[in-house]
Amino acid sequence: MGKIAFLFAGQGAQYPGMGKSLYDSSAAAKAVFDTVESVRPGTIQQCFSGTKEELMKTSNTQPCVFSVDLAAARALEEAGIHADGAAGFSLGEVAALTFAGAFADDALGCSLVTERGRLMQKTNEENPGSMVAVLKLPNEKVEAICAEFSQMYPVNYNCPGQLVTAGVKENIDAFCAKVAEAGGRAKKLAVGGGFHSPLMHQASISFESVLQKTGVKAPSIPVYANYTAKPYGNEKVNVLARQIENPVRWQQTLENMAADGFRTFIEVGPGKTLSGFVKRTLSKVQILRVSTAEELEQTVQTVLG
Template identity: 40%
Template sequence: MKAYVFPGQGAQFVGMGKDLYENSELGKELFDKANEILGFNITELMFNGTDEDLRQTKVTQPAIFLHSVILAKTLGDDFKPEMVAGHSLGEFSALVANGALSFEDGLKLVSQRAIAMQKACEIEPSTMAAIIGLDDETVVKVCAEIEEVVVPANFNCPGQLVISGSIKGIEIACEKLKEAGAKRALPLNVGGAFHSPLMEPARVELEEAIRNTTFSKPTCAVYQNVNAKPVIDPEEIKQNLVAQLTAPVRFTQTMENMIADGATSFTEVGPGKVIQGLVKKVDRKMETAGVDSYQA
């Protein structure tokens, strides 16, 4: 079975999507439509902006979504997913790719999500850190023992987990996790504590937007971040999308479950090669590929 996977925040780069705009009529049409929907010229920032421009959450998230989704749409008949998944933001790309969401509704939700997350970050200073070379169970246990807000946020692959929380909580956790045997505990240059209880204001805001959006029955199952299980029921998809903002991204478990359910190859659609690398950490023999530019 062919699995298609979609990257999340952090995969952006200046110039992303420009080849799609210049070489595909459909690509140009969708990018122009995106500028109208968003109310600002995101294509100018994507194609000719600076790294700083692209790092703004309100720009980053729709930019990565657009690159992934427009790439998938320009693949035409070559794009036939039998299962899909996305990392955090990438779950929205996956849901447009499998027909659960329209392009327009997906982009509106991603934009609303990004702005809500940005606002939540401004309410309370917070951050994230990558923990390398320690088993998940130990990381979960150490975080639970700290009185500050600090939780596992991204289960990326065996031996790589990102934690999220208050500035003080992350500082304490990094020290304790190094003492517990982590090879590295690296604070990340992010705007706030994504996938933690500190995103609750954003969750409340996004819940209303998702509730008012039409979701269709998808063409294939989406393996969602919150439970790493295949879902096709639109109502369940909506509930899991809302929960995703304050819950951890269970990507290690997602890849394991997709492989157990018959995935024979993983194709990453969108900027970068991060997810292909994560798949290889779960199963070195698994076939991986990437689509990150216009396919003539």
């Protein structure tokens, strides 16, 4: 079976009602939600009963997705499935590091992701941006189209044939038209900012100051960073802070994990986006996911028999 990796979901995967069945069925998952609620009151209500619009607001999205990510991972651990390594997509990286013990406790991880979400929303309000997924074009072509605009950037290298871009809102329609002319497909994303681009520079700088005060310890298992596509080393604060304004190298991360012996990838948290990226990037690997109690049971049966 090879090594087991937990992949922690990111922004855009949120949906109303997420995490409720895990809360009801797993003591470990419930403990995560209760901890988050003590740090940020109202998070449970937003996850279980919040509207789509409420969950899309970055300052809400990040702590809510973090909660479901971490709850699913803890529920798997409680059931006897242990990760040999981890990676998280964007905010999911904070959840992955929290799971791996890089912060003092889960409460600190929640505080950090909450502050990250607040800073990114504030930066976007001051410097508004948006994101577009580009399909069916090689990365080099997408990069070339971005270069035709003053503030359009390639940001999330998700998988073969999919590169997400970010830019100022006034560029988006013209950029989408250029993509269509080149034979690609442009899909505007339901996120609240131009993340992982220079538009997020101020949030990155501010978050680094926060991390310097709290510290980031060496994780107990390898956690692959979005910024480098490699496991965290000595430069932990800088790597996590710079992630906010730099591309997510997800395809390269998955390829590096496969080269390091990972063969089972379990997506933890809402949605199935990361599972799709694994399927389109790697072959001869096992892909599972846990966002509900039913999926938890199915995954446990598959892995443990």
